[in-house]
Amino acid sequence: MRVLDLTNAPVPVTVNGITIAPEAIAAEAQNHPMPKGSKPGWAWKAAARALVLREALLQEARTKNIEAAPIELEEGKWETQDEALIRQLLEQAIPAATIDEAALRALYDDAPERFRGPSLFEAAHILFAANPEDAGATLLARQQAEAVLAELKRDPRRFAALAKQFSACPSREHGGMLGQLASGDTVPEFEAALAVMEEGEISKTPLESRYGFHLIRLDARVRGEVLPFSTVLPQLREAQEKTGWVRASRAYIDALAAKTTVTGIDLNEKPEKVEHSAVRKAG
Known part of the structure; x- marks a missing residue:
């Protein structure tokens, strides 16, 4: 038994x-x-x-x-x-x-420059595509981006030609030009890079995004105006x-x-990064 x-x-x-x-x-x-x-x-x-x-x-x-x-x-x-x-x-x-409008006004007055309308950018890029989950492809894309960046440092005027030769983006047919971009038109990491670049500058290092690696050239930028508190x-x-x-x-x-x-489970032992996923607020 x-x-x-x-x-x-x-x-x-x-x-x-x-x-x-x-x-x-x-x-x-x-x-x-x-x-x-x-x-x-x-x-x-x-x-x-x-x-x-x-x-x-x-x-x-x-x-x-x-x-x-x-x-x-x-x-x-x-x-x-x-x-x-x-x-x-x-x-x-x-x-x-309870909405505390006085506190909201103080938040706004503390740094009104944080509340701007959409900025406009004119930019070009060269994309070296890679799936972030594929370590081999990511390494290869980074190496290719760094090699092309070295070429651009020697002669920035070759940007369009190198974009046509190497970029995985359809914009390669236009020398990498993306046209006019507004805030929110690109992935956050790309827009963050544009926000800190100088006009006419080519990114100093390849930018990694969910799509791979980018070499970016910022041609022009118009910063959005500070929005009034009422807006x-x-x-x-x-x-x-x-x-x-x-x-x-x-x-x-x-x-x-x-x-x-x-x-069967200790609710006091909360897994990291777990929120109250039992409920979502409607709207």
């Missing part, structure tokens, strides 16, 4: 006696990509924690006899019953944020409201978790 040793069997994950199925945790783990350097089991713990908090919120909503009233998030896409219950629970529990106030209000809502929702969920009986 074979006797199974169950002393080391995993403790099931439960929330006030309700079991979270292992299959549900495994499926949820797909939504929690493991950061580099994380310990084994990170995604499982993050998924289990998210589902435990979600179940605790749903139980609390049912305790309060909330009836789900799903709303349309976008054309043709509606909340699920569970999403509606959680949203309605938080709407009841979390008071509307940026709606955005500042929205940012303050969202910050207040996130802070209040975290406090509420933490308080709810503290009075919830949970087995």
Whole structure:
């Protein structure tokens, strides 16, 4: 007769006696990509924690006899019953944020130059394409970019010819010219490089982006004008409201978790970079 040793069997994950199925945790783990350097089991713990908090919120909503009233998030896409219950629970529990316009005015006055309209750029680039996940391709692209940059340092006038010869971007047919660019037209890392370059300058080192490596030439720039406080106030209000809502929702969920009986996972042991993914604020 074979006797199974169950002393080391995993403790099931439960929330006030309700079991979270292992299959549900495994499926949820797909939504929690493991950061580099994380310990084994990170995604499982993050998924289990998210589902435990979600179940605790749903139980609390049912305790309060909330009836789900799903709303349309976008054309043709509606909340699920569970999403509606959680949203309605938080709407009841979390008071509307108080907007402190005096504090927003002080924030603006402290550094108004941060609040500018879109800048305009005229630029050209040479792209050496590489998938960031492919170490070999990334190394090769960097080496090629550095070799071409050395050529440009010897003769900047060859930019267009080198762009046509080496660039992986369709702009190579126009000497690498990208035309007029406004803030937001390019990936953030590219725009950040343009913002600190001098007109007529070629980037001193290859710029790495999600597409590979770029050699950039900034031909012209027109900085956006500082926007008046009245123009940026709606955005500042929205940012303050969202910050207040996130802070209040975290406090509420933490308080709810503290009075919830949970087995199989320690909610006090929070995986790094895990937020309260059990809920998203509508809108």
